[in-house]
Amino acid sequence: MKHQPRSLALLRNANPVSVDPTAARSPQAAAVFAQIVAEPRNPQGRLRRRHIAIRPAGVRGARARLAVGAAGISAVAAAIIVAAISGSAAGPAFAGWSARPTPALPGQIADAIRRCGLAAPVLVEARGPYTAAVFASRSGGSACVEGPSVSFVGSIGGVQAPDNPIAPNQIQTAVASGTDTDGQTFILLAGRVGSAVRSIVIHRSDHIDVIASIKNGWYLAWWPARAHATDATVTTSGGVHDIALPSLATSSPASCGGPPGSGCVAVQGGSNGSAGVPGPPLIGGPLAKPFDGTFLLQVDNALKVLVCFHPPHNETAAMQPNGPTGPCTHAARLTRLPSSYPVQKNLPEVFPNSVWKVKLPTGTGDHGALVFLVVAFGTRSWGQSRNEITVNR
Amino acid sequence: MFETHYAPVHAFAARRVGRDLADEVTAETFLVAWRRLEAVPAEPLPWLYGVARNVVLRQHGASARQAKTRELIARERPGAVADDYGEHDGLWRAWEQLSDTDREVLSLAAWEELSVRDAARVLGVPTSVFSVRLHRARRRLERHLQQTASSSIPAIPEAT
Numbered sequence: 001m002k003h004q005p006r007s008l009a010l011l012r013n014a015n016p017v018s019v020d021p022t023a024a025r026s027p028q029a030a031a032v033f034a035q036i037v038a039e040p041r042n043p044q045g046r047l048r049r050r051h052i053a054i055r056p057a058g059v060r061g062a063r064a065r066l067a068v069g070a071a072g073i074s075a076v077a078a079a080i081i082v083a084a085i086s087g088s089a090a091g092p093a094f095a096g097w098s099a100r101p102t103p104a105l106p107g108q109i110a111d112a113i114r115r116c117g118l119a120a121p122v123l124v125e126a127r128g129p130y131t132a133a134v135f136a137s138r139s140g141g142s143a144c145v146e147g148p149s150v151s152f153v154g155s156i157g158g159v160q161a162p163d164n165p166i167a168p169n170q171i172q173t174a175v176a177s178g179t180d181t182d183g184q185t186f187i188l189l190a191g192r193v194g195s196a197v198r199s200i201v202i203h204r205s206d207h208i209d210v211i212a213s214i215k216n217g218w219y220l221a222w223w224p225a226r227a228h229a230t231d232a233t234v235t236t237s238g239g240v241h242d243i244a245l246p247s248l249a250t251s252s253p254a255s256c257g258g259p260p261g262s263g264c265v266a267v268q269g270g271s272n273g274s275a276g277v278p279g280p281p282l283i284g285g286p287l288a289k290p291f292d293g294t295f296l297l298q299v300d301n302a303l304k305v306l307v308c309f310h311p312p313h314n315e316t317a318a319m320q321p322n323g324p325t326g327p328c329t330h331a332a333r334l335t336r337l338p339s340s341y342p343v344q345k346n347l348p349e350v351f352p353n354s355v356w357k358v359k360l361p362t363g364t365g366d367h368g369a370l371v372f373l374v375v376a377f378g379t380r381s382w383g384q385s386r387n388e389i390t391v392n393r
Numbered sequence: 394m395f396e397t398h399y400a401p402v403h404a405f406a407a408r409r410v411g412r413d414l415a416d417e418v419t420a421e422t423f424l425v426a427w428r429r430l431e432a433v434p435a436e437p438l439p440w441l442y443g444v445a446r447n448v449v450l451r452q453h454g455a456s457a458r459q460a461k462t463r464e465l466i467a468r469e470r471p472g473a474v475a476d477d478y479g480e481h482d483g484l485w486r487a488w489e490q491l492s493d494t495d496r497e498v499l500s501l502a503a504w505e506e507l508s509v510r511d512a513a514r515v516l517g518v519p520t521s522v523f524s525v526r527l528h529r530a531r532r533r534l535e536r537h538l539q540q541t542a543s544s545s546i547p548a549i550p551e552a553t
Contacts, residue, residue, distance in 0.1 A: 008499070008531065010484050017408045024397075025396075033423075037427065
């Protein structure tokens, strides 16, 4: 048996806060989770203080968007062919629907699968009292939504059969719309995703973000069409990408038309991008105060970083990222932080392989803010990113 | 990752800044993780503790942190069994005399129950450095415990 020093045993016994195993399932945790996944994974200003306001799950305010120069996600044309839509018990339109998947009640999934009439789903999710599932088949798959006011089954066409692997960064999107028993429209997105895709968040015009379920190489999300969806943020192992949604998903509910019990089908082509690339260069901020005539800068996914000094006397130029600049210098990537550098000691572990050392231009004095234009060059597929940073001394 | 590690990270934060601010620190910690998903190691907890520690250091000064810990301990002393009171009182008196560094090292070992290797990761120091710090912190705690010992505190065996 491992020796337990008496002092540590005493301390352990006097632990002031024990771990609450149910904490992750609290409403507070759910709200935090929804807020976090709705945040763009833009590391700019990573070291700046940033608060997350605790708000109800799925609701968010205006957010800064990350501009991605090149498309990293290839969305492939696909369609959901609506096989059958029928209403069941009447009720308020999509009452209890949740923007993020929720834990299912006992028996909820089994009951829904039985009503879908298909076997062996590859993905099942609950959103309040509604259950949705994806069933893979040799030709593609089918999607099903069951709930208090809706019973929907559609075959997912246009996606590659599950036997055919798809690229890690690829998403094959099929979109459909249906109505519940009150004639209220909902939009459904489903399809296959590559192995690098970690999350898909659909942004609606009413600032409610819909979090898709992803499992077994498939994804699914659906939402009441009270507000139109604007675009989506896809997180892959290589970065974060904003993608356009198929036209049916972004159009107003009325454009789908049709009486209750009907569905409409859209075939949507998407932008072609390179699969398997690590992501666009992302320029962060300085890591610490300048030290010894240098400063450390954080840039992810860059092969080369060029830093150009804005002459301080030319404030107009300094305000324009692409405006005239002073002398430029190449930054050097650091594999480890110099021990003498006055930064937090565990930064290398938290931010590996993304620290660049930049020499301050000579003749700039020792005081005042310096403005730099940073140009980060990524792999050929991702091009370059530019941003301005200010170094306070 | 969120579901598995939310509770321990929240407890880590609560031990250092109190329950009121723990939500904020935990949210900030997982936001960093979300933005740095590719950097999160296979065993994420020590990494998450390291991020949470940075958030605490950045957002809450050392003095506020100490005050919170004292307040927390005063309010939530566990082991509220009559026989335990004397023992914990002595422990907390000894605890009060320790430096921040000693408390941090001891709490990672005792409350977060981390191995030396994982605790060293949290602090960003080599394992050997953490081992030395832990050894010394334990010795100092034991010395303070002996000095403040009442008849209810058993003798502390020599550290091995």
